[in-house]
Amino acid sequence: MKDVQVPPLTLVEPPRGWQGLDLREIWRFRDLLYFLIWRDVKVRYKQTVLGATWAVLQPLLMMAVFTVFFGKLAGVSSGDLPYPVFALAGLLPWTFFATAVSSGGNSVVGSERLITKVYFPRLAVPFAAVGAAVADFAAACVLLGVLMLLWGIAPGVGLLAAPLIFGVIFLAAIGAGTLLAALNVAYRDFRYVIPFLVQLWMFATPTVYLQPAADGSGSSVVQALLALNPMTGLIAAFRASVLGTPIPWAAFAVSSVAAVGACLVGCYYFRKVESTFADII
Numbered sequence: 001m002k003d004v005q006v007p008p009l010t011l012v013e014p015p016r017g018w019q020g021l022d023l024r025e026i027w028r029f030r031d032l033l034y035f036l037i038w039r040d041v042k043v044r045y046k047q048t049v050l051g052a053t054w055a056v057l058q059p060l061l062m063m064a065v066f067t068v069f070f071g072k073l074a075g076v077s078s079g080d081l082p083y084p085v086f087a088l089a090g091l092l093p094w095t096f097f098a099t100a101v102s103s104g105g106n107s108v109v110g111s112e113r114l115i116t117k118v119y120f121p122r123l124a125v126p127f128a129a130v131g132a133a134v135a136d137f138a139a140a141c142v143l144l145g146v147l148m149l150l151w152g153i154a155p156g157v158g159l160l161a162a163p164l165i166f167g168v169i170f171l172a173a174i175g176a177g178t179l180l181a182a183l184n185v186a187y188r189d190f191r192y193v194i195p196f197l198v199q200l201w202m203f204a205t206p207t208v209y210l211q212p213a214a215d216g217s218g219s220s221v222v223q224a225l226l227a228l229n230p231m232t233g234l235i236a237a238f239r240a241s242v243l244g245t246p247i248p249w250a251a252f253a254v255s256s257v258a259a260v261g262a263c264l265v266g267c268y269y270f271r272k273v274e275s276t277f278a279d280i281i
Contacts, residue, residue, distance in 0.1 A: 021267055026121050036128030040103065041135050055136035056143050059095050063088045066208045076209050081243060082151050088144050089239040090207035093166065096137040097173050097231065098198045103129035104177020105194045108185050112281050122274040123267065126178045130170070137166075144242065156244035165238045168256045172230060175262035178270040185277055205231045227251075230258035 026033065045054060063084055070076040071083035078086035107129035108115065108122070115122065148155070184190040204226070211226055226232045233248060233255030240247040 021123070021271060022121070026123060026127070029120055029124055032120055033124045033128055033131070036124060037131040040129055040132035044132065055139040058136075059088060059091045059140045060143060062091050062095070066091075070208055079210060079245075081153070081245075085144075085147050085151055085153060085243065086239070087208045088147060089242050090235050092137065092140050092144055093169050093235055093238045094202060094205060094207045094231070095140065096133050097169055098202065099136060100130040100133040100170075100173035101176045101180065102194055102198055103133060104173065105180030105184055105190065107177070108181045108277060109188075109191070109281065115281060116278050122277060123178065123270060126181045126270070127174065129181075130173050130177050133173070134170070148243070153243060155242055158241040158244060158247050160241075161247060162238060162241040165234060165241055165252065168252075168259050169231075169234050169238065171263040172234065172259035175259065175264070175266035177266070179262075179266035182266075182270045182273050185281055186273070201229075201231070204229055205235055207235055211236060227254075230255045230262065234259065 066087045067084050071078065071087070076083070104126040107125045111125050115125070180190055180194055184194070206226065211232060233251030233253075237247050237249075237252040237255075239245075
């Protein structure tokens, strides 16, 4: 009788502590990432009368409201630009960021059945939620182009920098979305904190008003608070690149460093705690 060789026992345990991002694994699951993005886009406007038209109506209605109350009644300055175009150029990247952060923050909790039944890189869930918001942003950019044409505003060579600036805004949304997604699993209070945080963050960002000048005419406290907000330089740079005004490269550089840092912190923290998602979600 021949000896039967017993195969060695392999014990599989979840990783603990801080882990690498392993972007190669996400690349291997790129088809899944694509279908998750497509699913989020379809679900967002499922059973709605206007469908994807809401991607254009939302910033349009916000622009109209701010034009009436800020541009007309409050007399908020927009420099040499028509206030509707000025406001929309700031609202478009902000609306993308707010939608991406809100969707990303609730994405893991909303994918409970998928996460508890099959293995795949969990980072794909908040990444897909942020990626789905790009479709809305692209549709709304057409509206901005129409308004610029109506007011006779031609973009300059700075428009070439718009994709780069948007890419940094995308990284900032990835960082905030993944961090909030991980925190939302462990602490469901964040379900209520996220909408309030996004709304407060909007008014702390010069989206529909000019940033106070650094020549002493503005409050130093307000200037310091705005400088600490990484979205300040990103929104200002995007608006300037699209509307043909001078791009604040110094503020953009500082905000870019903060955005990349936030992206790394959010993703690494997500990877650290993702092994517990299936147990507590």
